[in-house]
Amino acid sequence: MSAAANSFDVAIIGGGHNGLVAAALLSKAGRRVVLCEALPTLGGATGVSTLMPGMRVPQCAHVVSGFSPALIRKLNLRKHGLNVLQKNVARVALDADGRHIVFGSKAKATRENIFNWSSRDAESWKKFSGELHLLTSALVPLHRGVAPELLPATWQERMAWARHYLRMRRHGRERFQNLLQLLPSNVSDILDDFFETDILKGALALDASLGSYHGPSAPGSLFYWAWQRAAELVSSSGTLQVEGGPVALVQALASAARANGADIRTSSAVASIRIEGEKTNGLVLTNGDEIDASVVISTINPKTTYLDLVGARHLDAGMARDIDAIRMRASAAKVNLALGQLPSFAKSDEDLLAGRLLVAPGLAEVERASNPQKYGDMPAYPVMEVTLPSIADESLTPEGRHVLSAIVPFVPLQVAGGWEGQRDSLIKRVIKTLGEYAPDLPDLVMAAEVLTPKDLETQLGVAGGDWHQGEVTFDQAMMMRPVPQLTNGTGPVRGLFLGGAGAHPGGGLSGRPAVNAVAAATEYAKRGRS
Amino acid sequence: MSMSRIETQSWDLAVQPTPLHARTAQFNRTNQWTQELGWTLPSVYEHLESEHAALRNACALSDLNSIVTYQLSGPDVQAFLNRLAGGCGGDVRVGKCRRVVLSDDKGGLIADGFVIRSDQSHWLLTLPVRCLDWLTMSAHCFDCDVLDVSETTSTFALDGPSSCAALLAAGMGGIEALRPGAVRALNVGTAKVTVARISATGGLGYEIRCDIDDALFVFDRVRLGAELFRPAFAGQKARHLAQLEAGYPRANQDYESALTASLENRRSAFEVGLGALLEFSGVYFTGKNALIQQRETGAKRAIVGIEVEGHLKPDGRLVSTSAGVVGKVASFAWSPSCKKQIGLADLRADILGSAEEIGLLGKAGQKIPVKIASRPFYTCPNARRTPPEAQ
Numbered sequence: 001m002s003a004a005a006n007s008f009d010v011a012i013i014g015g016g017h018n019g020l021v022a023a024a025l026l027s028k029a030g031r032r033v034v035l036c037e038a039l040p041t042l043g044g045a046t047g048v049s050t051l052m053p054g055m056r057v058p059q060c061a062h063v064v065s066g067f068s069p070a071l072i073r074k075l076n077l078r079k080h081g082l083n084v085l086q087k088n089v090a091r092v093a094l095d096a097d098g099r100h101i102v103f104g105s106k107a108k109a110t111r112e113n114i115f116n117w118s119s120r121d122a123e124s125w126k127k128f129s130g131e132l133h134l135l136t137s138a139l140v141p142l143h144r145g146v147a148p149e150l151l152p153a154t155w156q157e158r159m160a161w162a163r164h165y166l167r168m169r170r171h172g173r174e175r176f177q178n179l180l181q182l183l184p185s186n187v188s189d190i191l192d193d194f195f196e197t198d199i200l201k202g203a204l205a206l207d208a209s210l211g212s213y214h215g216p217s218a219p220g221s222l223f224y225w226a227w228q229r230a231a232e233l234v235s236s237s238g239t240l241q242v243e244g245g246p247v248a249l250v251q252a253l254a255s256a257a258r259a260n261g262a263d264i265r266t267s268s269a270v271a272s273i274r275i276e277g278e279k280t281n282g283l284v285l286t287n288g289d290e291i292d293a294s295v296v297i298s299t300i301n302p303k304t305t306y307l308d309l310v311g312a313r314h315l316d317a318g319m320a321r322d323i324d325a326i327r328m329r330a331s332a333a334k335v336n337l338a339l340g341q342l343p344s345f346a347k348s349d350e351d352l353l354a355g356r357l358l359v360a361p362g363l364a365e366v367e368r369a370s371n372p373q374k375y376g377d378m379p380a381y382p383v384m385e386v387t388l389p390s391i392a393d394e395s396l397t398p399e400g401r402h403v404l405s406a407i408v409p410f411v412p413l414q415v416a417g418g419w420e421g422q423r424d425s426l427i428k429r430v431i432k433t434l435g436e437y438a439p440d441l442p443d444l445v446m447a448a449e450v451l452t453p454k455d456l457e458t459q460l461g462v463a464g465g466d467w468h469q470g471e472v473t474f475d476q477a478m479m480m481r482p483v484p485q486l487t488n489g490t491g492p493v494r495g496l497f498l499g500g501a502g503a504h505p506g507g508g509l510s511g512r513p514a515v516n517a518v519a520a521a522t523e524y525a526k527r528g529r530s
Numbered sequence: 531m532s533m534s535r536i537e538t539q540s541w542d543l544a545v546q547p548t549p550l551h552a553r554t555a556q557f558n559r560t561n562q563w564t565q566e567l568g569w570t571l572p573s574v575y576e577h578l579e580s581e582h583a584a585l586r587n588a589c590a591l592s593d594l595n596s597i598v599t600y601q602l603s604g605p606d607v608q609a610f611l612n613r614l615a616g617g618c619g620g621d622v623r624v625g626k627c628r629r630v631v632l633s634d635d636k637g638g639l640i641a642d643g644f645v646i647r648s649d650q651s652h653w654l655l656t657l658p659v660r661c662l663d664w665l666t667m668s669a670h671c672f673d674c675d676v677l678d679v680s681e682t683t684s685t686f687a688l689d690g691p692s693s694c695a696a697l698l699a700a701g702m703g704g705i706e707a708l709r710p711g712a713v714r715a716l717n718v719g720t721a722k723v724t725v726a727r728i729s730a731t732g733g734l735g736y737e738i739r740c741d742i743d744d745a746l747f748v749f750d751r752v753r754l755g756a757e758l759f760r761p762a763f764a765g766q767k768a769r770h771l772a773q774l775e776a777g778y779p780r781a782n783q784d785y786e787s788a789l790t791a792s793l794e795n796r797r798s799a800f801e802v803g804l805g806a807l808l809e810f811s812g813v814y815f816t817g818k819n820a821l822i823q824q825r826e827t828g829a830k831r832a833i834v835g836i837e838v839e840g841h842l843k844p845d846g847r848l849v850s851t852s853a854g855v856v857g858k859v860a861s862f863a864w865s866p867s868c869k870k871q872i873g874l875a876d877l878r879a880d881i882l883g884s885a886e887e888i889g890l891l892g893k894a895g896q897k898i899p900v901k902i903a904s905r906p907f908y909t910c911p912n913a914r915r916t917p918p919e920a921q
Contacts, residue, residue: 278814312671313613317816318635321667485635492819 007292008034008263010521011283013270013309014299016044017067017246018500020253020264021514022297024075027260029522034291035262036283038269038461043250045460045467046509051338051447056396057403058245060334060451060460061467062387063089063356065239066231066510067249075256082252083243085392090355093203094386096437098347101200102355117197124194131190132226134175135182138168139230143505146488146516147479184474187216187225188363198362205367206360206383210409211507213329213471215370216363223474231508239356241392246509273298273309273496280495294528295521299500299514300461301469302326302482315492322483326502327476330373330413330453330465335384335430337404338397338447342388343438350391357386359406359433373412378422382429384408401446406430413453413465423450469502478504489520497521545570548595549684549745553753557763564766566596567660575763578771582866584762585731585772586910589690591753592764594737597643598660599683602653604674611645611653613816614668616799618809622647627711627726631799631807632661633817637824638788638796640664641781642804648715648724654679654739658781661789668816684745688752689735689772691910692759694918697725697736700755705736706917721748731769732776733910734918774861774872777905779803779833784860784874801829801879803905832879833860837903838871844890844898849875851886859890867908875900 010026012019015037023035041047049059072082090104101113107129115122141164142148148164149157169176182190187208191201205216208225215221232238242248254264269286273296282292298305303326312320345353360366360383369379384406390397397403408430415422427448435442453465463469470482479487481504488504489497499517501507545565548554554572562573571593575581584590602610611620615630622628622645632640643657655665665676688696697705702716705725713726721744729735740748753761764772770780779785779802788796798821799805808821836859838844847859857877865872881888882902889897912918 278819307671313609314814316635316819317614317664317668317670320670324670492814 006290008032009293009525010034010295010297011036011291011293012297012299012499013283013305014044014500015039015042015254015264015266016299016500017046017250017253017509017511018514019297019299020250020257021071021075021511022299022499022518023257023262023264024253024260025515025518026521027257027262028075033257033262034293035257035264036268036270036285036291037264037266040267042254042264042266043247045456045462046246046250047460048245048247049336049449051336051403051449054398055338055401055403055447056245057336057338057405058247058389059336060456061246061509062389062405062407063239063241064246064249064509066235066508067240068235068511068515069237071511071515075253077249077252077256080252080255080259082249084237084240085243086241086354088238089241091203091207092352092355092357093199094345094357094359094437095199096346098345099199100348100352101203102352103203104355114197114200117200118195121195121197121200128190128194131178131182132229134171134179135222135226136229136233138179139226140234141167142478143230143234143510143512146519147481147504149488150479150484183223183226184220185222186219187221188367189217190222191216191363199360201363202360202366202383203358205363206358206385206409209366209370210385210407211331211467212409213331213373215367215410217367220474223477224472227472227477227506228508231505231510235510241354241389243393244395245389245393249509270309272311273305273493275310275314275493278314278492278494280493295495295497295525297497297499297514297517297521299498299517301328301463301500302486302498302502303328303470304463305496305498306486310493310496319483319485319492322485326482327471327473328464328466328469329471330411330456331467332407332409333411333426333453334451335406335408335427336449336451337406337431337445339402339404339441339444340446341400341444342391342402343404343434343441343444345438353388354391355387357388359384359386359437370410373410376412376414376416378412378415378426378429379408379410380429382408382410382426382433384430384433386434404434406434411453413457415452419452419454423452426450426452467501468507469500472506477506481506489517489524495524497524544568548593549742550593550595550686550749552746553749554593554763558765562765566766567598569596571596572763572765574765574767578765578767579866581762581764581768582771585690585764585768586733586867587691588762589688589693589696589756589759590762590764590768591749592687592689592769594685594687595680596658597680597685598657598678599680599685599739600655600657600662600665601677601679602655602674603651603677604672606672606674607653609813610669610672610674611655612813613672614665615645615815616808617812617815617818618807619645619815624648624650625713627713627728629711629807630655631804632657632664633799633815633821634664634788635817635820636788636796637798637817637820638791639785639799639802639804640788642779642802642807644726644728646713646724646726648713659787659789661787664789682742683739684742684748685737685739686749687729687735687737688756688761689729689731689733689764691734691912691918693734693736696756696759696761697752699758700752708736709916710914718744718748718751723748729913730776730778731772732778732906732908733772733913770861771863771865774863774874775865775867775906775908777835777874777907779874780861784833784876797831797833797876798824798829800824801831802833829879831857831876832882833874833876834882835903835905835907836873836875837901837907838873838890838898839901840898842892842896842898843871845893846891849877849888849890849900851881851888853886856881856886856888865907872903872907
């Protein structure tokens with residue numbers, strides 16, 4: 001390959017949605033962009049797997065949460081094949097006897113559902129929603145743009161803090177105090193405070209713990225919940241379901257980037273980031289190719305980026321230690337089932353089943369399910385979030401058939417005794433649990449697959465099986481994400497920016513970390529030229 | 531031969547006797563002791579002035595076991611040292627020593643010490659503070675092992691203008707060919723010894739290292755072999771005085787190690803006056819970005835040499851101008867070599883360029899004018915000569 005063919009303005013590492021957002025944005029702005037993905041396919045955790053001929057299911061992520069509609073418009077993704085099937089996908093607390101609770105956009109309907117269980121809880125619902133909203137809305141602005149600086153130096157940075165403070169303080173002293181009490185609190189205490197219905201508490205606790213290593217009674221779990229909710233609320237259309245599954249989003253992004261001339265290369269793993277005089281000037285690939293670029297955006301996890309690709313010798317010793325200490329922990333497994341027909345959940349219709357079904361009978365069950373993973377075991381009675389993507393998306397299956405996709409939280413990276421032979425037992429436990437809700441479901445299963453956290457790591461390149469690229473806890477969030485020295489486009493290597501889920505504001509399919517990285521990189525390039 | 535070790539084990543002491551304790555105790559006629567990093571060292575053997583005179587005019591033996599010695603091994607030692615110590619800590623040829631500074635992430639000076647490389651694979655890092663944790667942490671991602679060998683090595687020094695001749699007389703042939711900062715491995719009897727021509731006193735001097743089992747044997751060989759040169763014994767007070775005259779700041783006296791100092795007491799290598807030991811044109815090292823920034827924005831503090839003319843003795847340590855206090859004196863002493871009072875002071879950096887008169891307060895409350903002086907206060911003519919002339 002000639003030298004000119006490997007010379008670009010920007011090199012992007014990682015072909016997940018964040019990398020593609022960065023590639024699409026930068027190529028639209030007229031930069032010469034190359035994107036290097038180690039795997040043969042793009043999309044990382046958004047892939048589609050074929051369970052059996054004609055039956056496709058989102059392999060890992062099954063909904064698109066918090067992807068900014070502005071980004072869809074800006075990149076003209078509809079033209080590139082993105083078709084949004086439903087917005088604001090509702091959550092449903094599934095009940096075996098049909099007294100489901102739908103947490104949708106209609107608060108009154110939710111209250112009526114809860115009233116079927118307890119009039120007291122129905123009354124509390126409004127107050128609870130208010131408290132949660134207070135907490136979430138305090139965090140929503142933090143998802144927009146860069147995180148406030150830990151040590152504000154300029155007037156603008158101080159003003160950013162002042163704005164955040166005033167926004168929280170404007171509701172008065174009592175609410176502010178309430179907010180400060182809630183922020184470090186845990187999910188299970190607040191649920192016990194408000195409610196008595198097990199299924200309500202269980203569903204909310206499950207929703208709060210999805211993707212987290214910790215169960216609902218761990219300190220700080222409320223922050224995780226609020227942060228994830230804020231990530232969803234910051235986008236006006238909430239959680240989306242798109243035709244073809246999240247991979248369609250990735251394909252649309254790739255198509256948009258390619259249309260603007262971005263060079264997207266799969267099966268090209270990066271060996272190292274080239275550094276000369278504390279400045280990056282390109283990449284070295286494992287096949288020996290070298291890529292010249294004065295700006296590098298890494299959307300893979302910060303730990304691998306800095307310790308493996310950059311190398312500790314280009315970092316301060318204390319910083320290398322801090323980066324090494326970033327916690328990345330496996331959080332969930334994925335079980336996909338191919339079903340002969342729609343399983344008969346009690347008193348359900350297609351509208352209900354098109355939501356995110358929360359299968360958790362109670363708070364105690366969620367907590368109990370979260371325990372064994374600490375000791376390398378699988379939960380005996382798993383709780384899970386289930387979707388039936390084929391209801392809204394007919395392209396996935398032949399007429400009448402359906403696929404079921406279940407995220408099973410609290411499954412460890414390494415299970416005691418190894419994953420060999422235990423995969424089936426996880427599938428069995430999931431089917432058994434679901435059988436209690438839809439008695440015909442076990443007989444409808446035509447094919448099944450499981451994606452353990454280990455598979456997530458080895459097959460999809462998700463280090464540690466943590467799809468957040470670093471646990472979302474208070475000490476690893478906002479201006480401390482991934483570590484304080486690397487926030488908001490700062491870092492020891494000039495020209496290298498983090499744009500993956502490991503950077504602020506974090507995981508989910510929002511694309512926001514990439515947008516931040518693109519802004520920082522553009523600013524850097526502008527300064528370099530002047 | 532291993533008497534010291536036996537004695538050490540039988541005493542239940544929090545502050546350990548050094549491997550040379552049998553001799554230091556034997557010759558410490560004042561029985562004045564001091565502790566450094568957990569070791570017992572003689573403060574004054576006989577008389578401060580006579581010990582200082584021996585350091586400057588003849589030769590004197592001193593126990594250096596309070597220096598912490600780390601042994602480094604592995605294929606990445608050089609890269610590790612470059613990253614650890616100013617970008618050039620690993621650029622040491624075989625048979626050479628290099629003075630290095632260790633900085634933390636924010637550019638704070640952890641310590642200044644020496645990298646000693648006596649042969650291809652044998653690297654030692656000697657420091658005046660304990661920082662194994664920092665070294666281990668810095669070795670992360672490097673194929674380099676760090677081992678604290680302070681407890682198994684014994685170090686003593688022979689300093690003074692006649693020290694080379696004295697070592698020759700003690701049977702260390704070839705020592706006269708050692709250039710300043712050179713190191714050589716020798717055999718003394720059956721004992722393996724490394725001799726490095728480095729000295730904190732600013733004059734000619736040698737550091738002699740060996741295994742603790744051989745400590746007393748080697749010490750006695752030098753002491754008795756050099757008897758014609760009448761080696762004196764120099765206690766810590768005399769050594770510190772000589773070090774002050776040489777203008778070398780002492781860790782945890784003139785500057786506090788950044789690992790233990792509070793935020794406002796952390797000083798960078800620039801502020802301490804050791805900026806020349808940093809290599810900015812080479813590879814990255816810990817603290818480089820912070821130090822580049824400091825070089826651009828300017829340091830806030832400066833550790834400088836000061837002189838007081840006349841015989842008025844200051845009372846207290848605060849340095850002030852007419853506007854107020856601007857710093858404090860860390861070390862201060864009457865220098866027999868310079869025949870005046872000298873010291874090292876930690877001052878606000880903006881004072882240096884200004885025409886402000888600084889002063890210390892005297893006993894009667896009068897102001898004693900203080901002059902900022904260049905370091906070193908005293909230079910020894912044969913410190914850099916090879917072969918050094920015997921006197």
